[in-house]
Amino acid sequence: MFSCTMHTIPPCLACLLMLFPVSALQYPSPSAPTYLPGYSDLSEVRADTPQQADTRQQADTRQQADTTRQLTQVVTKVDYKEVMRDVTKLMTHSREFWPEVSGHYGPLFIRLTWHSCGSYRTSDGRGGADGARIRFEPERSWADNTNLDKARALLWPVKQKYGQGLSWGDLYVLAGNAAFESMGGPIFGFCAGRVDAADGSESVQLRASPEQEMLEQETLEPYVEPMIYVNPEGHMGIPDPVKTARVIREVFERMDMNDTETVALIGGGHTFGVAHGPCPAGAGPSPVEDPFNPWPGLCGSGKGKDAFTSGFEFAFTTRPLTWDMEFFYNLINYDWQVHMGPGGRFQWKPTLGDGMDPPTAPANDGTYIRRDLGALTTDIALIRDEAYRRIVERYAYDQELFEYSFAHAWYKLTTRDMGPRTRCSNDDAPPPQWFQYPLPDPPAQLANFEEVKQKLEEVLDDDTGEAIGMFTRLAWQCSSTFRSTDYLGGCNGARIRFSPQKDWAVNINVVSAIDTLEPIKEEFGENLSWADLIILAGNTALEKAGGKSLKFCGGRTDATDGKGSEHLHPKITGKFTEPLVQLKDSMVQLKDSIGILSLTQREFAALNGAGYAVGDLRDCDGLFCRRNSFQTAVANYERPYSTTSNLSNIFFTTLLSERWDKYTIPDTGKQMYKARGKDHLMLPTDFLFLLDPELLAIVQDFAADNDLFLSVVASAWTKLSNVDRFKGPTGNVCD
Numbered sequence: 001m002f003s004c005t006m007h008t009i010p011p012c013l014a015c016l017l018m019l020f021p022v023s024a025l026q027y028p029s030p031s032a033p034t035y036l037p038g039y040s041d042l043s044e045v046r047a048d049t050p051q052q053a054d055t056r057q058q059a060d061t062r063q064q065a066d067t068t069r070q071l072t073q074v075v076t077k078v079d080y081k082e083v084m085r086d087v088t089k090l091m092t093h094s095r096e097f098w099p100e101v102s103g104h105y106g107p108l109f110i111r112l113t114w115h116s117c118g119s120y121r122t123s124d125g126r127g128g129a130d131g132a133r134i135r136f137e138p139e140r141s142w143a144d145n146t147n148l149d150k151a152r153a154l155l156w157p158v159k160q161k162y163g164q165g166l167s168w169g170d171l172y173v174l175a176g177n178a179a180f181e182s183m184g185g186p187i188f189g190f191c192a193g194r195v196d197a198a199d200g201s202e203s204v205q206l207r208a209s210p211e212q213e214m215l216e217q218e219t220l221e222p223y224v225e226p227m228i229y230v231n232p233e234g235h236m237g238i239p240d241p242v243k244t245a246r247v248i249r250e251v252f253e254r255m256d257m258n259d260t261e262t263v264a265l266i267g268g269g270h271t272f273g274v275a276h277g278p279c280p281a282g283a284g285p286s287p288v289e290d291p292f293n294p295w296p297g298l299c300g301s302g303k304g305k306d307a308f309t310s311g312f313e314f315a316f317t318t319r320p321l322t323w324d325m326e327f328f329y330n331l332i333n334y335d336w337q338v339h340m341g342p343g344g345r346f347q348w349k350p351t352l353g354d355g356m357d358p359p360t361a362p363a364n365d366g367t368y369i370r371r372d373l374g375a376l377t378t379d380i381a382l383i384r385d386e387a388y389r390r391i392v393e394r395y396a397y398d399q400e401l402f403e404y405s406f407a408h409a410w411y412k413l414t415t416r417d418m419g420p421r422t423r424c425s426n427d428d429a430p431p432p433q434w435f436q437y438p439l440p441d442p443p444a445q446l447a448n449f450e451e452v453k454q455k456l457e458e459v460l461d462d463d464t465g466e467a468i469g470m471f472t473r474l475a476w477q478c479s480s481t482f483r484s485t486d487y488l489g490g491c492n493g494a495r496i497r498f499s500p501q502k503d504w505a506v507n508i509n510v511v512s513a514i515d516t517l518e519p520i521k522e523e524f525g526e527n528l529s530w531a532d533l534i535i536l537a538g539n540t541a542l543e544k545a546g547g548k549s550l551k552f553c554g555g556r557t558d559a560t561d562g563k564g565s566e567h568l569h570p571k572i573t574g575k576f577t578e579p580l581v582q583l584k585d586s587m588v589q590l591k592d593s594i595g596i597l598s599l600t601q602r603e604f605a606a607l608n609g610a611g612y613a614v615g616d617l618r619d620c621d622g623l624f625c626r627r628n629s630f631q632t633a634v635a636n637y638e639r640p641y642s643t644t645s646n647l648s649n650i651f652f653t654t655l656l657s658e659r660w661d662k663y664t665i666p667d668t669g670k671q672m673y674k675a676r677g678k679d680h681l682m683l684p685t686d687f688l689f690l691l692d693p694e695l696l697a698i699v700q701d702f703a704a705d706n707d708l709f710l711s712v713v714a715s716a717w718t719k720l721s722n723v724d725r726f727k728g729p730t731g732n733v734c735d
Contacts (some may be wrong), residue, residue, distance in 0.1 A: 002395060003074065018179050056525055071351060078165040080192055080426060086158050087171075087178040097306045099152040105154060106179035107273030112151040113176025113268060113414065115144060116334035117168070118229060119206050120417045121254045122567045124596065125485030127206050127660055128417025129194055136200030138207065141288040146309045147295050149287060151175075152402035169194030173414045180410070183272055184323035184507060187431035188407040191415045193423055193729030202485070205592075219646025226668050232312070239338045239346040244377050256435065261403050261409035263382055263391040268406040270379060271325050273320050275312035275362070278342035283308045286400040296462075311343030315361035328396035330359070336375060348375040374406035400410035408433075419487025422726040423424055430665050437564035439493050442557040449536060455520045468541040468645040469616035470513035473624035475538025476611065477507055478531075479720045481568040484598035489568045490724025491556070494530035498562030506573045509619035531556035545614045545647040548714040553734035571596070573622050573681030575671075587692055603716035605689065605698045611649035612686070626660055627681040630670055638650060647710065652703035654680055 074207050091105045100108070116134045140149060154167075156600035159171055177187045250314050252262040276480030277283075279299030287294035300306030314369050317326040334350035341347040350358055350373055382388040395402040410436050418424070420439070421432035432438030460467050478496045481489035494503055494509060516534055529629045532554045539550040571593040594604045611624035620629050654675075660682060664675035673682040689695040703711040722734040 011315045015462050017420060026346070029307055040624060049424070078162055078192070080170075080190060083162065083166060083171070083174050084178045086161065086179070087155070087175050088182045090154065091159065091179060093181060095154060098154065101304050102321070105151070106183050108151050108172070109175040110269060110272060112148050113172055115148060116172045118255065119203070120486070121206070122256045124252065125417070125483045126202060126485070127170050129169045129414060130417045131197035131202065132172060132194065133197050133200045133203045134172070135168060136197070136203070137288055138198055139203045141286040142207070143286070146286075149294055149309070152204040154598060167194045167196045171194055176414070178324070178527040183321050185268065185271070186403040186407040187196065189428070190426065191418055191421070191424040193418065193427040195423035195729055228406065230378055232310070232378045233346045237346070238574070239377045241377055241381040241384035245381035248292060248378060248381055257409065257412070259387050260391055260405055260414065262389055262403065263411060264397065264405040264409045266378065266382065267327050267395060267402070268410065269393070270316040271323055272316040275310055275347070275376070277308035277310050278313040279306070280344045280604070282311070308343070308625065311341065311345040312374070314347060314349070315371045316350060316373070316375070318359050318361045318373065320361055325396055325399055325402055328392050330373065331375070331379065331392055332389070332396055336380055338377075341677050344378060348377065348380050349373070364689075366655040374491050383400070417486045420726055422731050425485060425728050437488070437559075439557045439559055439709060442555045443529060445527055445529045446554050447524040447532075449532070450529060450627040452520065452524060452533065452536055453540055455523070456537050457544070459516065460541060460544045465645045466617050467516060468614050469624070469626065470516060470543050470616055471537040471541035472610070473616040473622070474510050474513040475534050476607070476624045477510055477622060478534050480570055481565065482598065482720065482723050483596045485596055486726075487726070488564055489719065491535055492531050492724045493557065494534055494560045495558035495559050495565050496534070497530060498559070501562055501565045504569055506570055506622045508621050509616070529556050529558045531558055537719070538717070542610070542614070542647060542717065545645045547647045548710050550718055553725065555733065556725075570622070572685060574685040586684070586688060590688055597720070599716060599720065601695060602698050602712060603719065605695065606702065606709055606712040606716050608648060608686070608719070609651035609702060609709065610647060612715070614645045614647050623683070623685070627672070627686070628679060630665055630668070630672065630681060640663070647713070648707045649702050649709040651686070652699045652709070654684065655686065655689060655699055656703050
């Protein structure tokens with residue numbers, strides 16, 4: 001599927017090899033055993049101890065802040081068009097350590113780009129080329145990525161030339177773009193600004209595993225086989241195109257691709273290259289198994305015409321280095337028969353009438369033997385599914401439609417994990433696309449925020465204590481949708497006013513806070529966005545409750561709908577069940593969700609404590625609720641305790657000073673924890689803070705030092721409020 005699991009060796013070109021000047025691009029010695037730059041003998045991803053994790057995260061945050069300015073300066077100096085030209089020259093420069101007998105590495109680079117980007121999933125925003133984690137374990141040793149270490153090595157001279165200004169993530173995407181353009185394919189544009197990760201830890205959860213099952217609530221059936229993408233031989237290795245079509249649709253939907261985009265991407269990828277690897281013995285050990293000689297190939301020389309990647313052996317089209325619509329034409333105009341290929345894998349061949357020779361492509365290995373055409377089960381699936389087939393038939397005879405669809409789908413594939421257009425570092429990036437969920441420009445003239453704050457203070461002064469909880473909870477629920485994996489969510493846009501966010505159970509009754517703020521919004525009109533008003537209301541309420549002074553950064557704008565929120569439902573709502581029985585599962589989910597929020601565990605603990613102290617009082621759900629508000633009597637406005645709002649470390653002192661038992665709210669069935677002999681309640685999420693040694697240490701710190709708690713609340717609250725105010729890939733307009 002789309003060159004997914006195969007090395008593509010395209011036919012020969014009668015072309016002049018264009019060589020780089022040695023001074024411009026230096027190749028590593030092909031005889032060196034560690035020809036892959038940065039190759040390390042690491043067999044497993046680094047795993048921090050609980051005591052190390054928060055310290056490392058805070059250190060990483062400080063280091064990122066220190067290097068952001070330097071990185072921004074060097075990135076702006078990169079000429080990405082020049083990078084494309086260098087990559088294009090490289091594609092016709094065959095290297096001894098991985099010779100390209102066709103004279104063109106383009107199809108190999110397309111596969112590298114696809115496999116870097118195609119791991120993205122909407123459920124938690126993980127995957128994609130941002131971070132360039134395909135360089136690290138576990139991605140670099142996935143069977144899907146066999147021999148892509150060679151593609152990365154081929155690109156090293158380009159990376160070396162441009163240094164830190166060109167990230168590996170950007171280079172991988174540019175390599176695919178250059179490959180398509182060099183062979184006549186359409187490219188819509190490029191969004192620069194990917195930031196390379198330090199390791200591959202974020203990739204561990206991309207493949208079916210116990211960790212992923214803890215964190216994902218959806219079915220994992222397509223991933224139970226040892227592949228991250230769809231098995232090109234057919235789901236679970238069975239050449240059943242109908243069932244495979246269903247799996248293709250499910251997998252591509254997880255990447256946020258619809259049917260037309262799916263068919264365009266598969267067809268566009270299989271316009272080029274061939275499936276090569278008839279050696280039944282296979283590719284040999286992966287990098288994690290043999291970092292000094294990974295995937296050597298176990299037949300012949302293991303490279304060139306002996307190279308093995310997938311076990312399939314055929315050409316997709318008769319002109320594998322030419323952009324055209326032949327792939328679609330062949331699918332609908334030939335009958336296809338499954339057979340066992342020379343590499344021991346199920347593949348398909350065209351069958352013709354009596355006396356007709358099957359189509360072939362040049363072998364390009366220095367012989368006059370031609371290569372048979374063929375297809376994968378994932379290709380045949382496109383004509384065995386009615387919806388897919390209709391799209392194939394349209395693309396086969398409408399070049400303009402196919403090129404438009406492919407160019408936009410490819411840009412989406414390579415950019416979907418980058419977040420809003422404002423994170424692109426290059427001025428010539430395409431205008432905002434729908435999948436980037438663009439926001440309108442902020443008001444041309446901003447409201448006087450001091451005057452707005454005065455109005456908010458008047459509301460709080462006239463209130464009996466409820467408004468503090470309403471405003472802080474509204475701001476928290478608005479901001480805590482952010483996820484650092486693909487930079488979606490956050491309060492900029494104030495999408496909490498629209499479906500689906502306003503309909504989430506965790507957002508019950510936030511409309512009361514919005515209604516309370518409505519008169520202020522009307523008074524200041526278009527100069528005051530809802531997003532700014534919500535954040536400023538939360539700030540003012542926290543200060544009113546005794547918090548430290550908070551710096552406000554205005555200039556947010558309002559979305560016109562709730563699109564882009566479909567997968568942003570908060571993962572931490574206090575509803576973990578049976579933490580004593582499933583402590584490991586619950587703790588993994590909690591800490592993972594904290595990281596996605598871009599918070600440290602200390603910062604999250606402080607904000608959770610703030611929600612306990614000054615959260616909403618009634619008809620509430622989530623972390624910014626007074627825990628005793630979940631009692632039915634409180635919901636019926638019979639409050640057995642004070643509504644006074646005082647921001648303090650009471651959550652931590654109470655948690656440590658009591659003994660807790662599981663408790664079920666009689667009328668609602670809500671699972672909580674109750675202090676023995678007292679009416680104090682805690683959420684299951686709260687209780688986890690006692691069970692984990694690292695979280696317990698944070699609890700003890702805050703219980704012993706209220707001023708420390710207030711300081712961390714102020715910094716963490718401001719951080720989360722501004723985290724979505726992007727200015728390029730690493731900057732923030734509020735810094």
